[in-house]
Amino acid sequence: MSASHRRIVLGAIGLAALAFGPFATYQLTRTAERSPALLLADVAVGWSMIAAGLIIADRRPGNRIGPLAILTGFAWFVGDFTSSDIAVVSYLATVVHGWFDPLFALVILAYPSGRITRRLDRALAIGFVAVQAGWTVVQAYALRPIAWWDCPTCISTVDRWTAAYTALDPLGRIETFLLTGLSIGLLAVVVARWVSASGAARSRQTPVLLAGLVLAGGFIATFVWQTLLPTSGREPVGELRVILLALLRVLVAIALLIGVLRDDAAKGRIADLVVRLDGLPPLPLLQASLRDALGDPSLEVYRWEGAMARFTDATGRPVTPPADGAARAVLTIGTADAPELVIAHDPALRDDPGLVSAAAAAVRLAVENERLQAEVRAQLDAVTASRARIVEAQDDERRRIERDLHDGAQQRLVSLQLSLQMLRRDLGPDADPAAVAELEAASAEAAAAIADIRELARGVHPAILTESGLGAALGSLADRAPLPVVVTDELDRRLPGSVEATAYFVAAEALTNAIKHSGASRIDLRTWLADDQLHLDVSDDGRGGADTMNGTGLTGIQDRVAALGGTVRLESRDGQGTRLEVALPCASP
Amino acid sequence: MRVAVAEDVVLLREGIARVLRDGGFEVVVSVGDAEALLAAVDASPVDVAIIDIRMPPTHTDEGLIAAETLLARTPSIPVVVLSQAVEPAHAVRLLGDGRGGIGYLLKERVAAVDDLLEAVERVARGGTAIDPAVVATLVARRREHDPLAELTPREREVLALMAEGRSNRAIATALVIGDKTVETHVASIFSKLGLEEAPDDHRRVLAVLTWLRHA
Numbered sequence: 029m030s031a032s033h034r035r036i037v038l039g040a041i042g043l044a045a046l047a048f049g050p051f052a053t054y055q056l057t058r059t060a061e062r063s064p065a066l067l068l069a070d071v072a073v074g075w076s077m078i079a080a081g082l083i084i085a086d087r088r089p090g091n092r093i094g095p096l097a098i099l100t101g102f103a104w105f106v107g108d109f110t111s112s113d114i115a116v117v118s119y120l121a122t123v124v125h126g127w128f129d130p131l132f133a134l135v136i137l138a139y140p141s142g143r144i145t146r147r148l149d150r151a152l153a154i155g156f157v158a159v160q161a162g163w164t165v166v167q168a169y170a171l172r173p174i175a176w177w178d179c180p181t182c183i184s185t186v187d188r189w190t191a192a193y194t195a196l197d198p199l200g201r202i203e204t205f206l207l208t209g210l211s212i213g214l215l216a217v218v219v220a221r222w223v224s225a226s227g228a229a230r231s232r233q234t235p236v237l238l239a240g241l242v243l244a245g246g247f248i249a250t251f252v253w254q255t256l257l258p259t260s261g262r263e264p265v266g267e268l269r270v271i272l273l274a275l276l277r278v279l280v281a282i283a284l285l286i287g288v289l290r291d292d293a294a295k296g297r298i299a300d301l302v303v304r305l306d307g308l309p310p311l312p313l314l315q316a317s318l319r320d321a322l323g324d325p326s327l328e329v330y331r332w333e334g335a336m337a338r339f340t341d342a343t344g345r346p347v348t349p350p351a352d353g354a355a356r357a358v359l360t361i362g363t364a365d366a367p368e369l370v371i372a373h374d375p376a377l378r379d380d381p382g383l384v385s386a387a388a389a390a391v392r393l394a395v396e397n398e399r400l401q402a403e404v405r406a407q408l409d410a411v412t413a414s415r416a417r418i419v420e421a422q423d424d425e426r427r428r429i430e431r432d433l434h435d436g437a438q439q440r441l442v443s444l445q446l447s448l449q450m451l452r453r454d455l456g457p458d459a460d461p462a463a464v465a466e467l468e469a470a471s472a473e474a475a476a477a478i479a480d481i482r483e484l485a486r487g488v489h490p491a492i493l494t495e496s497g498l499g500a501a502l503g504s505l506a507d508r509a510p511l512p513v514v515v516t517d518e519l520d521r522r523l524p525g526s527v528e529a530t531a532y533f534v535a536a537e538a539l540t541n542a543i544k545h546s547g548a549s550r551i552d553l554r555t556w557l558a559d560d561q562l563h564l565d566v567s568d569d570g571r572g573g574a575d576t577m578n579g580t581g582l583t584g585i586q587d588r589v590a591a592l593g594g595t596v597r598l599e600s601r602d603g604q605g606t607r608l609e610v611a612l613p614c615a616s617p
Numbered sequence: 618m619r620v621a622v623a624e625d626v627v628l629l630r631e632g633i634a635r636v637l638r639d640g641g642f643e644v645v646v647s648v649g650d651a652e653a654l655l656a657a658v659d660a661s662p663v664d665v666a667i668i669d670i671r672m673p674p675t676h677t678d679e680g681l682i683a684a685e686t687l688l689a690r691t692p693s694i695p696v697v698v699l700s701q702a703v704e705p706a707h708a709v710r711l712l713g714d715g716r717g718g719i720g721y722l723l724k725e726r727v728a729a730v731d732d733l734l735e736a737v738e739r740v741a742r743g744g745t746a747i748d749p750a751v752v753a754t755l756v757a758r759r760r761e762h763d764p765l766a767e768l769t770p771r772e773r774e775v776l777a778l779m780a781e782g783r784s785n786r787a788i789a790t791a792l793v794i795g796d797k798t799v800e801t802h803v804a805s806i807f808s809k810l811g812l813e814e815a816p817d818d819h820r821r822v823l824a825v826l827t828w829l830r831h832a
Contacts, residue, residue: 431676434701438724439626445728446632453639453730471728478725479750482702491671491702495678500706507705507830510759 032354034089034376038082041098045078045105052105058113066267069274070108076278077101080285089374090323091142093135093288097281100131123168129207130156132243133214139236140288142323148217155210163203170196208244208251215244235283242276297321298386305394307401312342314369314391321387324377330370332362339370359384361392368395415591416526423529426489433485438478445474489529498528498562502535502553511543511551518556527614530592531555531564534585538566538608541582546570546606561594562614567607574600582608618741621646621666623654623680624699625673633667633727640734649673651683658687658694665695665741669724670707681707692716695740699724703754708747709826717819720746720782745782745819747826752780755829767809775802780825784818 053071056062078101085094107128109121133156137149144153171192218240222233301321308314315329330339330349341347349370352358357375362368369391377384448471452464485491493501499517506513522528535553542548548570555564586596594612620642624630627649634644646657646666650673658666666687670680684696688711697720700707708721720740726748727733736746756765756777768776771792778788785799792799807814810828815821 434671435626435676438701439629442725442728443626443628443632445725446629446636449728449730450632450635475725475728482723486702491677492704492706495681496706500704503706504704507758508754510757512758512760 032375035086038086042078042082045075045082045098045101048102049074049078049105052108055108055111058111060111063267066271066274069271069278073274073277073281074101074104076281077104080281083285084288086376087289088142088323089376090319090325091288093138093140093142093284096131096135096138097284100128100135103128103131119171122171123164126163126167126203127160129211129243129247130160132239133211135284136214136218136236136239136243139239139284148213152210152213152217155213156207159203159206159210163199166199167196170199204247204251208247211240211244211247215240235280235287238276238283239280242273242280246273297323298383298390301387302390302393305390308394308398311340311344315342318371318373318387318391321390322373322377322383324374327371327373330372332367332369334366357384359388361388361395368399412593416593419530419588419591420526423489423526426529427494427525430485430489430491433481433488434491438481438485441474441478441481445471445478448474490532493528493532494525497522498531498555501528501532502555505532505536505539506553509539509543509551511548513539513551513553516552516554518554519562520557523562523614526592527562527612530585530588530594530612531562531610534582534589534596534608534610535564535566537582537585541574542566542568542570542606545574546572548605557614560613560615562610562612564610564612565607566610567605569605571602572600572604572606573602574598574606618665618738619643619645619661619663620737621648621654621658621663623648623651623666623672623683624669625649625671626669629669629727633733636727636730636733637667637737640730640737642737651679651686654683655686663694665697665718665737667697667699667737669699671701678707681711684711688713688716693718695743696720697722697737697740697746699727700748703748703751705751705755705826705830708751709823709830712745712819712823712826715815715820715823717743717745717817719819721751722746722748723750739782743819744784745822747781747822749777749781752777752826752829755780755826758829764810768806772802772806772809775799776806776825779803779806779821780829782819782822 049071052074053067056067056070077097081094081097081099081101083094084091084097088094103125106121107125109117110125112118112121134144134153137144137153144150173192218233218236222237225233298321301317304317305314309317311329311331315327318329319325319327328341328349330341330347332339336346338346339349350356350358350372354375356372357378358370358372360367360370371388371391373384448467452459452467452471455464455467490501490504492504497519499515499519502515502517506515523531539551539553542551546568548568551566551568553564553566555562557563582596582598589596589610589612592612594610597609598606599609600606618641620637622630622633622637622644623646624633630647630649634647637644645661645663646654648654648657651668654666654668666684668680668684668687670678672679672683680698684698687694687696695718696711698707698711699722701724703723708719711719711721718740720736722733722736726736740746756773765773765776774792775788778791783791785796785803789796789799804814806812812824812828815824
């Protein structure tokens, strides 16, 4: 129902109540003399309930307390028709007028959100409705002859009326007894709510505490009069009581209205919304959360799908969102050129601009959060990938340089040396000794160059690492170490090139450090695979106390390891040697 | 003596072939990659094969694998591999459980013509030839309570020559000492290193190399 339609309907109900109220109250005067104060109090109770209901229905269209309160008010007025002098009207009124109290109980239980969620509350609500429904059926059946009699106030039938009512008396007591019990339960619930709440929340609970007291008090009083007092003393009981009770009911209606409309509840729901929107939920969930927070069951959320250049609704169907206007209020999250979400809601919520803008701010925050998070994730992914690529590229480059050195410069020098040797042979034994000496010197120079290049190439990227893998390369490191190095290689397969190279360079760097600084007499190198990770331990029996990895070649190594998503841990206590633990992820092939 | 040469750099291959021919060898196979070598050796049997470790297509250890394939087919075939890097592990790998007829030389040794010819001849006769640079690297390793420290300088020289695969006679010639003196040195070295005397020269090489790598 659109807002303008609803306004018309609510207006009509209001007009009907304006006319119906006095008409109903007037019925009271048909069978007895009533003071104007009592009549005024009577019409005030019905009107205040209906008015509160109308205002709530207008301002909080999704809150069921609105319609419930309207119904309660009308039920109040219906009660007046029991005094009608038309038999059938009186009969019908008698049958249904008792609904005022159960409806009132539902309002209390549903306060302030309009929903009855807790199990005990639901049980009470069902109890009230069930007892009243049963009593309605019983009365409708038992009193049905009355409808066809003459006026209830005529002398000719008054005895029969009394007899009919008296016949129902025992059942009536049971009904009163049950409803009294239920209202005491309700009172306990609202007292518990009030006691467990604190501060602002407690003040919000005060109207229902009051309402509960009035309701339960009314029932308990009736119960006492019906059950404990002698029959003669049962009849009402003075106008003052009725007027006081009526005034209390008016106060309760006003308090309920204020309680429902107060911003606390809305603020609480917006706070809930902010918490729930920690990260942008899927569209249906977002829509449900917003409906909840704004109390607007007609609210729709539409998402802009950039790739398809269209909006979809919560069910995923492509739609065109409504335009902002009298029928729907529409607000856009994102910019006009780049909308992210469109929220269409009941225009009645425009009366509560703070609420809507708070909810929109929460959604905007979530959208922005989501966007930033996605951006950061994407950047991080890109950086991680590029770091790994840089390491791989570096390895490839090193391998290429090593190959160029071996296959280029080294081969040429060997060829050169061979040529020099052949030349020396060709010169024969009678050659000029000076020329021979020159040749020998050149040959020695070439040999030294070859040895230099061999060591240079090994430092750049040892060939054995590519050929035979990490274990063999570590063994080769150990073959050259000026310290005893014990290699325990538990790898049973080759690993990705960048992983092997990184582990090798870490080991080489750690060996260099241990040899230079630790004063160790023995170094242990251990490699193994566990949980798809290559583990490398380098431990020495030196003096320890290498407090950080700063200032050593390990800083660069640490970057390399981190680039591959691995970890480095250094343990070096004074006098207890140094232990370097490296773990490198290497998924199974 | 019939020789096969597998070396992908043409200039070097021709150079090696020339040195070998000048040294009295008959070069019957001269190829540029491992596959061609295996095919050619199948077609015309040779007395010794000289194989570069780095060859096409990947330029990593094709030659080593070819040598192992050759040895698996004909266990008695003498093989000399030429390496560009000092990798004792490769030498030990070829020596297997102590067979003879194995040479592991650095590539540049081909320019030391006499050394190359001597090594190829030794291997062709079933002996062992390990490049002096490889042995030097291993001898230089430091060890916990290093027994090598107890060796006399002369004994160290003898140890290195043993590791290169030389016989007692060759050691005596190289150091210009008597055969008996060499035998005394060898016995002293083995006792100091805690090694059993090996039954032949090439098993002695394996024992010494293994000791040098792992002690």
